[in-house]
């Protein structure tokens with residue numbers, strides 16, 4: 259570390275690599291790690307737990323211009339080794355993400371894919387500075403690779419045809435970025451990285467353009483993050499749980515990315531879990547062994563302290579229930595109460611934003627749960643419960659008590675369903691679990707399910723629901739007095755079907771429709787405007803009914819509720835009008851009828 263950095267107390271910026279499956283995140287990380295080892299000075303790159311640190315010296319050497327060395331005040335870059343937006347959302351910290359910078363990888367040959375958009379949305383939401391790399395340029399037809407060369411050097415060596423092909427593919431990606439609300443351009447054509455998103459063409463495989471990526475990340479860190487990177491070297495260690503892991507001989511351990519202060523062996527730390535936080539003492543701080551030390555049985559070696567920013571494994575008693583994505587904060591006897599309160603509140607903030615009814619959401623970490631809740635809220639879907647953890651028997655049991663089929667669902671992100679939960683599912687075929695490792699897929703699947711269910715229900719309702727209808731007995735059209743009475747009627751509104759009860763405007767049910775004839779032909783129903791002959795069982799003309807009477811279909815209270823409160827908008831105008839008249843009759847003496 260140069261004097262420059264020490265004076266400023268700047269920690270290493272944390273970088274996450276995101277993007278669609280198979281677009282080359284791991285290859286890029288390997289390239290950054292690998293070439294640093296090959297090209298860097300001895301021991302220059304440091305392997306952390308869950309992260310790789312590339313010091314400024316290695317980057318400068320890689321770029322071949324030592325004069326750049328003094329331009330930078332950040333000590334290097336810390337790449338999180340787990341690629342994907344999953345690690346990004348896990349690395350949450352209060353009010354934002356722990357990752358200071360991100361790289362979104364897009365395969366230039368394939369272009370945008372669902373997880374590309376998901377990554378961009380997450381970064382937008384967290385307001386994290388990032389760059390896009392268009393990867394796999396070496397696969398473009400006719401491309402001649404120049405391993406490890408900066409992009410412009412290799413670009414100039416391509417034929418005009420290959421350059422033209424590159425431009426077409428490249429600007430397709432820029433166009434898609436524009437659709438997502440980003441003004442973007444090739445990195446060497448940008449003067450202000452605050453206004454324009456930088457796009458760097460690379461090959462993770464050959465290393466072309468990778469030095470450009472490292473330089474631009476350093477530049478971004480320096481320009482936009484200086485204030486965020488100040489840290490207190492002697493202050494209490496503060497970090498986030500990246501993963502909870504069983505290790506042979508160590509039991510449960512947590513991999514932590516430390517972003518502020520120092521942690522020491524023996525320190526008391528507070529770690530988040532559901533409910534009350536864990537308070538424990540650090541038994542051991544562990545870092546990976548160097549390659550030269552593989553003769554040791556364990557992959558890890560103990561260190562007395564860890565200083566931000568770094569990745570470190572913590573072994574401590576009672577950490578089995580620690581939550582990925584939750585805070586880890588060092589505490590002293592003076593601060594313990596306030597630290598416990600702080601951690602508890604942070605976990606509770608994520609858990610409590612739920613409605614009285616709605617769906618159940620489950621995810622593997624606090625960060626991904628937050629991202630799920632955010633996306634579902636945006637889609638205006640109510641959430642009854644949002645929790646971290648696998649889908650359990652208890653979840654299925656709870657879903658089985660929910661009557662609304664739209665809500666008796668479990669939406670699961672990146673988790674498993676336990677075997678006993680699966681067993682219980684067999685007994686409750688109506689419960690649905692939607693599971694995926696892309697949030698948008700879960701959201702889309704759920705939306706499709708809702709649409710299908712609604713169509714089904716609508717069909718079911720229109721077949722069995724008793725709909726509103728009114729008709730008038732026409733004068734001079736009494737064909738039979740009784741058993742059954744047969745009269746000519748005109749349908750004034752709605753629909754009259756066979757086997758429905760009819761009633762007078764005073765609420766008295768006078769009989770049942772037992773047959774409808776139109777021009778001598780039997781028909782199952784008559785609709786508004788039709789004049790038909792109708793057989794009414796149970797009524798006698800001259801006694802309960804007479805010419806000119808207006809009668810209504812008798813709608814049971816349960817059907818009336820569905821008509822009025824669920825599908826009113828789908829009714830025709832005359833049906834609406836008829837229903838309103840009918841409700842007025844029923845509510846004359848009982849104002850709360852059907853409410």
Ligand SMILES: Nc1nc2c(ncn2[C@@H]2O[C@H](COP(=O)(O)OP(=O)(O)OP(=O)(O)O)[C@@H](O)[C@H]2O)c(=O)[nH]1
Pocket residue numbers: 277278279280281282283284285286341393394395396397460461462463464
């Ligand atoms: N030709 C070429 N192939 C590449 C490049 N980068 C990655 N690949 C290949 O693409 C495939 C996927 O690459 P990965 O690095 O595993 O992709 P990823 O994004 O990490 O994939 P997931 O971890 O599954 O999300 C592998 O076969 C790589 O060798 C590249 O720049 N050029």
